[in-house]
Amino acid sequence: MPRAVVALVVLALFGMLRSAAVADPLKEGRDLYKAGKYAEAATKLEQATREDPGNAKAWWQLNFAYNKLERYADALRAAETAGRIDPTYGFASEPSKYGETVARLQKKAGSSRRGALDRPLLEKPRPSEPPLDNSLVRQLSSSGVYVEPGLNIDKDRLASVIRELRPTRVMFLAFNNKAGSASLTREADRVRSYFGISDGYVIVCSRAGVAASSKSLNRDTLRELTRQVAPQMEGGDFTGGLERLARGLVATRQAQTARTRTTAATVVGGMGVLVFGWVLSRRIRHKRTMTARRAAVDQARSEIISQMNYLEDSLSAAPAAMAGTVKQARLDAGAKLDEASRLIVRARSEYDLTRAQRLLDEASACIARGRDALEGKTPSDSRGADRRGSPPVYPQARVASGPDTDWQAVPDSERGVCFFCSRPSLLSELTPVTVSLEGDTQRVLACADDYQRIKSGEPPSIRAFQRGGRYVPWYADDEYDPYRDYYSRGYGDRSLLSDLVTLALIDRMFWDWRTPSWTWGGGHHGGWDGYTFWPDHHHWQDYHVERAASSSFNHDRSDGAGTDFLGGGFHDGDLDSAGTDFLGSDDS
Numbered sequence: 001m002p003r004a005v006v007a008l009v010v011l012a013l014f015g016m017l018r019s020a021a022v023a024d025p026l027k028e029g030r031d032l033y034k035a036g037k038y039a040e041a042a043t044k045l046e047q048a049t050r051e052d053p054g055n056a057k058a059w060w061q062l063n064f065a066y067n068k069l070e071r072y073a074d075a076l077r078a079a080e081t082a083g084r085i086d087p088t089y090g091f092a093s094e095p096s097k098y099g100e101t102v103a104r105l106q107k108k109a110g111s112s113r114r115g116a117l118d119r120p121l122l123e124k125p126r127p128s129e130p131p132l133d134n135s136l137v138r139q140l141s142s143s144g145v146y147v148e149p150g151l152n153i154d155k156d157r158l159a160s161v162i163r164e165l166r167p168t169r170v171m172f173l174a175f176n177n178k179a180g181s182a183s184l185t186r187e188a189d190r191v192r193s194y195f196g197i198s199d200g201y202v203i204v205c206s207r208a209g210v211a212a213s214s215k216s217l218n219r220d221t222l223r224e225l226t227r228q229v230a231p232q233m234e235g236g237d238f239t240g241g242l243e244r245l246a247r248g249l250v251a252t253r254q255a256q257t258a259r260t261r262t263t264a265a266t267v268v269g270g271m272g273v274l275v276f277g278w279v280l281s282r283r284i285r286h287k288r289t290m291t292a293r294r295a296a297v298d299q300a301r302s303e304i305i306s307q308m309n310y311l312e313d314s315l316s317a318a319p320a321a322m323a324g325t326v327k328q329a330r331l332d333a334g335a336k337l338d339e340a341s342r343l344i345v346r347a348r349s350e351y352d353l354t355r356a357q358r359l360l361d362e363a364s365a366c367i368a369r370g371r372d373a374l375e376g377k378t379p380s381d382s383r384g385a386d387r388r389g390s391p392p393v394y395p396q397a398r399v400a401s402g403p404d405t406d407w408q409a410v411p412d413s414e415r416g417v418c419f420f421c422s423r424p425s426l427l428s429e430l431t432p433v434t435v436s437l438e439g440d441t442q443r444v445l446a447c448a449d450d451y452q453r454i455k456s457g458e459p460p461s462i463r464a465f466q467r468g469g470r471y472v473p474w475y476a477d478d479e480y481d482p483y484r485d486y487y488s489r490g491y492g493d494r495s496l497l498s499d500l501v502t503l504a505l506i507d508r509m510f511w512d513w514r515t516p517s518w519t520w521g522g523g524h525h526g527g528w529d530g531y532t533f534w535p536d537h538h539h540w541q542d543y544h545v546e547r548a549a550s551s552s553f554n555h556d557r558s559d560g561a562g563t564d565f566l567g568g569g570f571h572d573g574d575l576d577s578a579g580t581d582f583l584g585s586d587d588s
């Protein structure tokens with residue numbers, strides 16, 4: 001024979017083997033059923049259920065084939081087997097179909113072949129297969145052990161193993177024949193399927209082999225485990241071998257489950273790390289965004305400051321009639337600017353910065369109004385301008401204030417008090433400085449004297465009065481009114497100011513103050529977290545009204561926003577930390 005022919009024959013044989021190997025009796029059965037060949041379909045589907053007894057779909061399909069063949073009892077058993085394997089009836093096109101089908105078959109089976117139901121489920125008995133008969137089913141149902149006579153197997157011991165391994169279901173079958181592992185495997189599958197054991201094991205042995213059926217362990221594992229006990233059983237210790245196999249199956253399954261759990265735990269742990277990383281990256285992103293936005297807002301802020309300086313510089317050249325409008329515009333812009341600056345310093349979220357930006361925009365609008373006035377344009381809101389049109393009265397506006405100043409005649413918006421010595425002053429005479437009180441930074445106004453003292457490095461002092469053995473800062477003393485008392489009490493001469501104490505002392509005093517014998521201007525609020533001033537207090541407005549603080553920016557153009565003395569001998573204020581609001585403008 002020529003080689004080519006041999007090769008062709010080999011190829012053809014190989015192809016046949018291949019097609020046989022990949023043959024799917026379930027699919028073939030279905031196709032035959034669709035083609036109306038019900039007998040062939042039933043044969044194929046029977047084969048499918050034999051090869052894969054746990055396949056509910058095969059059993060379900062078989063029920064239809066039997067039904068067409070009017071084998072209603074067989075159809076009913078096939079349908080019920082499917083239902084036992086998969087109680088969710090996932091094999092049916094709709095779960096309700098199962099109930100309908102079974103009910104219909106019960107009716108038909110009852111009228112035709114009564115009694116067939118009692119027959120245990122089986123196909124044509126195969127020569128190598130022991131039949132699944134009634135006594136076998138009965139014994140398995142009661143004890144889980146079926147041992148054919150003539151075998152030296154301790155049924156009681158196996159029964160106790162079964163009890164021990166609960167809730168895992170285990171069954172032992174021992175046949176007194178020489179069935180090989182292939183048929184034993186089929187038998188084990190058949191029994192497991194019959195009893196609907198999904199999470200459990202059926203172990204079958206003969207005098208020549210041992211096999212196990214399980215849905216939770218794969219065939220390789222089952223084969224390996226049976227191989228391990230085979231020598232023991234070959235040596236005659238059937239009971240020991242079966243017991244070992246049962247325990248091995250359960251232990252292997254537990255180990256696998258544990259591994260799965262460990263994997264799951266690892267996955268969960270990994271997710272935790274991921275979530276943590278996500279939170280962290282969000283924080284980093286937030287910080288970056290904040291930094292970027294802060295830079296943008298800072299830029300806008302310094303532009304406002306230079307524009308305000310421009311307005312201030314242009315003021316002297318402005319027509320007298322316009323000066324008031326310009327000045328007011330600058331003042332308004334300053335108020336917005338100061339508010340924005342406070343927000344920027346304390347900003348925790350983008351929302352804070354958005355608010356700050358809005359304030360800066362408003363400040364910009366104020367400045368535009370001032371510019372329009374400078375350039376002789378009619379302000380768009382002429383009514384508003386008219387209202388402020390006549391400039392406020394500034395008695396001796398360009399003259400330094402002093403003991404003779406009539407403070408009643410000075411508008412509130414132009415009045416101020418030195419935070420330190422309490423000297424009443426025009427705002428234009430005061431310089432904003434930043435101090436730290438218990439870690440909280442505040443901008444306050446300083447008179448020229450105190451400004452110089454602080455700038456030269458002297459620790460700042462503050463006027464305080466002895467009250468009940470303690471120092472009370474001047475603004476917390478309701479008997480003291482700087483406008484009325486500062487000069488009349490001879491405070492004009494600094495050498496007489498024996499009641500100035502260092503700010504640090506006051507600082508501590510704020511903290512230690514636990515007996516608020518007065519209610520004026522401040523006191524406790526909600527536990528003790530520092531001394532809080534009510535924002536509506538008039539002295540507070542005098543030394544730290546926002547408008548007052550901002551209107552004095554021009555005194556310190558070098559850094560545009562006042563001089564900071566943080567860390568210069570007293571508290572290192574963390575500009576970025578929130579903390580208690582010293583001025584009580586928020587809930588702290």
Ligand SMILES: [Zn+2]
Pocket residue numbers: 418419420421422423446447448449450
């Ligand atoms: Zn002062």
